[in-house]
Amino acid sequence: MTDTATLAGLDPDTFGDLLRVAGSPGFDRWRDQVRRTGGCANPIHLTGWTLTKDKATGQALHHYSTEDEPGGRLRVACGNRRASRCPACAWMYAADTYHLIRAGLAGDQDKDVPATVRDHPRVFATLTAPSFGPVHNRPDSGRCRCGTHHAPDDDALGTPLDPDTYDYAAAVLFNNHAGNLWQRFTNRLRREIAARAGLTQRELKEVVRVSYGKVAEFQKRGAVHFHAVVRLDGPAGPKDPPPSWATVQLLTDSIHAAVVHSYTSITVPAAADQPARELRWGSQLDIRPIRAFEAGTDITEQGVASYVAKYATKAAETTGTIDRRVGNREVLVLLEVPDHPRRLIEACFDLDGLYPDRRLRAWAHMLGFRGHFSSKSRRYSTTLGALRQVRADYRATQQREELGLSDPDQDPTVLVLTDWQYAGQGHTPGESVLAASIARDLQLNRETAREALALEGDRS
Numbered sequence: 001m002t003d004t005a006t007l008a009g010l011d012p013d014t015f016g017d018l019l020r021v022a023g024s025p026g027f028d029r030w031r032d033q034v035r036r037t038g039g040c041a042n043p044i045h046l047t048g049w050t051l052t053k054d055k056a057t058g059q060a061l062h063h064y065s066t067e068d069e070p071g072g073r074l075r076v077a078c079g080n081r082r083a084s085r086c087p088a089c090a091w092m093y094a095a096d097t098y099h100l101i102r103a104g105l106a107g108d109q110d111k112d113v114p115a116t117v118r119d120h121p122r123v124f125a126t127l128t129a130p131s132f133g134p135v136h137n138r139p140d141s142g143r144c145r146c147g148t149h150h151a152p153d154d155d156a157l158g159t160p161l162d163p164d165t166y167d168y169a170a171a172v173l174f175n176n177h178a179g180n181l182w183q184r185f186t187n188r189l190r191r192e193i194a195a196r197a198g199l200t201q202r203e204l205k206e207v208v209r210v211s212y213g214k215v216a217e218f219q220k221r222g223a224v225h226f227h228a229v230v231r232l233d234g235p236a237g238p239k240d241p242p243p244s245w246a247t248v249q250l251l252t253d254s255i256h257a258a259v260v261h262s263y264t265s266i267t268v269p270a271a272a273d274q275p276a277r278e279l280r281w282g283s284q285l286d287i288r289p290i291r292a293f294e295a296g297t298d299i300t301e302q303g304v305a306s307y308v309a310k311y312a313t314k315a316a317e318t319t320g321t322i323d324r325r326v327g328n329r330e331v332l333v334l335l336e337v338p339d340h341p342r343r344l345i346e347a348c349f350d351l352d353g354l355y356p357d358r359r360l361r362a363w364a365h366m367l368g369f370r371g372h373f374s375s376k377s378r379r380y381s382t383t384l385g386a387l388r389q390v391r392a393d394y395r396a397t398q399q400r401e402e403l404g405l406s407d408p409d410q411d412p413t414v415l416v417l418t419d420w421q422y423a424g425q426g427h428t429p430g431e432s433v434l435a436a437s438i439a440r441d442l443q444l445n446r447e448t449a450r451e452a453l454a455l456e457g458d459r460s
């Protein structure tokens with residue numbers, strides 16, 4: 001058995017547990033449960049029952065209890081967004097984000113966004129952080145300022161040339177205020193658009209609505225930046241065409257002006273040894289028109305949606321920080337957090353007492369960032385909640401059809417009683433291996449389906 005275990009890359013204990021699970025009488029049902037969670041790495045266990053009754057006669061139409069399930073439990077997905085915590089649920093989140101962004105670009109009849117949204121002016125904009133000190137990089141000349149040619153995967157990339165002069169405090173304060181800076185940017189953007197159209201803000205509202213969907217990404221240096229789809233609609237949203245003066249050029253010019261405007265900055269007051277700081281976006285600003293097909297510097301709808309989905313699950317882990325809250329400095333040493341992210345986390349600890357309302361300690365593992373990883377304006381497209389509901393409804397309908405039951409929401413003659421209790425979370429080592437393989441299979445199927453869909457879209 002040890003030889004087979006080694007072949008599978010597993011330690012003998014895990015392999016033994018895997019065989020136990022696979023050989024247990026409830027295995028098929030267990031696999032079915034885990035498949036329904038999408039191969040969740042850390043499922044929540046529930047015990048309980050549900051009873052569907054005929055309201056008039058009191059007759060039990062259907063009874064489900066976890067008593068008959070493997071281990072007497074039902075496993076449901078953990079729903080964690082971070083790939084490092086639960087790849088399966090993170091993939092689901094990425095897929096939802098992809099559909100959300102794509103619906104706002106190409107339209108989606110099911111989701112109340114017509115295909116005519118493609119004719120509205122829209123761009124893909126990247127707003128970056130300013131410099132907090134020189135970092136190791138790969139310039140076009142090839143040679144970094146430290147004198148080396150760094151390989152693309154060099155861990156030194158993005159870390160400061162001189163950590164002693166790098167402004168760690170400014171770096172985490174910027175991350176911490178990034179959401180507020182975004183808010184200021186969108187406010188200013190409306191003013192810039194109104195000014196170019198010769199309208200007041202109030203008049204603008206009556207003819208144009210500015211919609212966006214955005215995602216945050218951490219650069220290697222640990223600074224957060226935003227990628228956003230910005231779109232102009234008529235006052236009623238995606239179904240409503242904007243006026244003819246609302247062009248891609250006007251939108252692009254307005255974004256440029258809004259980013260550099262003095263209103264789009266935030267002053268952090270001086271405190272103890274910290275000077276007052278003026279936080280603003282960096283000078284690197286990328287704005288590209290979005291077309292249905294690639295042309296020159298334009299990018300495609302598909303490209304934008306994939307890009308945004310990719311970043312939606314990454315959080316700050318790419319910078320070498322950790323994926324959960326940090327209790328104290330000792331933990332950083334124990335977990336061998338690399339020097340650069342460790343200093344950023346420590347800067348959060350150091351500044352916490354000076355700016356208590358910014359909750360820097362609580363967000364230290366996010367290098368100070370406290371905003372949402374992906375967010376959108378109200379009328380951009382559908383919501384993640386709506387997508388989850390569609391999926392839940394679909395599953396519920398499927399199950400009811402299997403059982404030959406009618407929809408309780410539609411059917412006033414039935415009564416549903418339920419009682420559920422939390423009974424734990426997670427997998428045994430062997431279950432983990434099996435769940436990961438289920439998750440991989442499901443993802444492969446989804447990717448194949450998505451590629452087929454993309455091909456279909458290109459043909460139409």
Ligand SMILES: [Zn+2]
Nearest residue numbers: 040078086089
């Ligand atoms: Zn999960």
Ligand SMILES: [Zn+2]
Nearest residue numbers: 136137144146
């Ligand atoms: Zn260097």
